[in-house]
Amino acid sequence: MKLNKDTENVFKKRKITYTIVFVGVLIVYFIASTVTKFHLWDGLVSIPKAIVWMGEKLVPDAAAMAKLPKILKKLFETALLSVAVTVIAAIIAFFFSLLGSKTTKVNGIVNRLVRIVAAFFRNVPDVVWAMLLMFSFGQNILTGFFALFFTTFGLLTRAFIETIDEVSSSCVEALDATGATFIQTVFQGIIPASITEIITWVLYMIETNIRSSTLIGMLTATGIGYLFDLYYKRLDFASAGLIVISMVVLVITIEGVSNRIRKVIQ
């Protein structure tokens, strides 16, 4: 009997929690939609409209197909940019994260400083970097490069610090005990112990950066983002659609390859 009562209480408590969450979300929804002047009905209506529009207009025609080489070239450039940004940021972030990790016990003050710097770079939006760099670098691929670089660097530094502290603290202790130097410990202990995690993060950031570089491209008039913006504003939706399709193919391919790699390197 007591057991039944206990279970009943659990169910009752659960019911109350669900109700509170539901009502809470509802209130937040009403406030947020009033402030942003968002109308659910308009939103719902726009979805089928947009889908029909996509089906009609975003379909590449012969004229768009003629632009395919140009689109692919820009897309390739964007993909290369993402890889280069991520690789360079990862290398610098790795050495930086050694200074920020508790495992390596470099120095308490340096430790905190590194974490603050990483948080700063992580949280300044990439659009700010993009606009800021536009003044000095202009419509240049380097604008996009540095804009993506700063955020990627901040993100990876935090990720690597967590990885190093989680994965390698035990082998760092063992290598310290053998009398190994700091650099030897890094290359013989920390890197082999955390390499799979590091690669997982790098692959994830490459994927993310391809998407982000579209947006950065629009702001800095470079790469695939600029091309999309150009076609979109010219109302050449067939070509814009071709960009969307090529991008989908690229991102899904990269995701598939990353998944395969992740499985092999475990």
Add this chain to the structure above:
Amino acid sequence: MPILEFKDVSKTYNNVTKALQEVSFSIEEGEFVSIIGPSGAGKSTLLRCINRLVDASSGVIIFDGQDITDVKKKELRKVRTKTGMIFQHYNLVDRLSVIENVLHGTLGQKSTISGMTGHYTEEEKEKAFGIINELGLADQAYKRCDELSGGQKQRVGIARAIMQQPKLILCDEPIASLDPKASKTIMDHLSNINRNKKITCIVNLHQVDVAMKYSERIIGVAEGRIVFDGPPEQLSEEMIHQIYQSNSSDLITDVGYAQ
């Protein structure tokens, strides 16, 4: 001359937790000493003070005729190359091969560059193979350490320590994560090393029976103090009780004081 001497060594964490309180003892070359005591008694801290993974708050530690209490960088590395360490959780680099992990024992004696790139001489490699062969791991040499069983991993840990050609081996709960059969193998290997290679061994254990069986001398630690130091024959039932029950008896006296 003793190989290791502790003179009034204390360790306080964050100015509050007293892990060691004025610990003094000395260990002769070639001894096999077990340190027993409940978890949290300060065994692990004591062991780590010896190779300075933990810095003592006060007192003097003399190892191999040298005061090592405050040695820095290069000197500290030299001290560490002379002491091998074996851990409860093996602390191997899981992705690397058995033989690479064993070769890590040479890092302290190598130049930074060749150690960093993992460049070892043929002699070192042959020596490493010799050691794992003695420990019965020859067939596992090229396996990654994450493919091994716990007992095998611990043998790799031992091999890494021997590779250093140490004067002293520190073992921090070497069998706490192993089944009885693997535990026996590990303890037998440690005992052999102590006898055949004349390497001094200090072993943290919480199994009293194992300590009694293998060691010539037992040090009992409770609440950061040495409460027993002598051969296993002298370790009475009552003494064991005192070492392990110290918590509850303390509690009673505390209450007594409060009243």
Add this chain to the structure above:
Amino acid sequence: MISQYEANIATTLGSLKDVINLSDSMSKGRDGKIRIKAKSKSNTAIYVLVMVLLGLTVLAFLTFDYKDIDFGKAIADTLHNIKTVFLQPKLTRDTTVGVLYQLFVTFCLGTLSTIFGAILAFFCSLLCAKNIANQTVANIFKSFVALIRAIPTVLWVLIFAVSAGLGSVAAVIGLTFHSFAYLTKVYAEAIEEVDEGTIEALRASGANFWQIVFQAVVPASRSYLVAWTFMRFEINFTNAVAMGAAAGAGGIGFNLFMAGSFYFDLNEMGLLTYVVVIAVVVLEFVSTKIKAKAK
């Protein structure tokens, strides 16, 4: 001295004996040196991958179109601008209240898209999780969601801007699409972690699908679901700032865009950036607290 001598002899004899047995366990590389690396596919894969990534990076720098940029001047200018933005932030055009209100608008855009995304993703993830859904259905939905995820948020916003006009509706729906796809993936992974036994026990007791979901799946994976939702909320907030800047979706992002690309007012841009950064840090702090509470 004597014992040391004996020990030396013992080790020498020992190693001599070992050399004889050793030859079959040791293997030599092509250079005649003893191999020490593990024979594993994964090490090779990592090596190849690292080489390919480095190669692509070099290729990238060789093929970039730098347009004869004056590198020294560009760097100097950048440093000067960074100094203006981050060390001399000042409000010149907007009012404090106005800025805070726009920040709140961005916050609300992020909130709405997270709510919609989370609700849709919750139901969709039930169809994607392999331990409770039909395998074929799960695979179809997973591919569908991967497709939506592959398209960047900004493109979704621009696509919806055509049918709904530039503004909050396009922004919210556009942001929702990507969050929905992202959350479906991570929710499904969280649900797949739920212990098979718990589900089976309820199924055996005759519980229907929704009872299983709300009495077993949700309670068991609650902390993950909450953690991912708030993580996505942080991303949505940053994305809402970006959409304001790049797609005219309103909120503080639009102010940033106007200050940076229209008025070229670096001081104001700096102040707005600080407001955004502080907001993100506070959000991160609050969501860490909530995540800890949901455990």
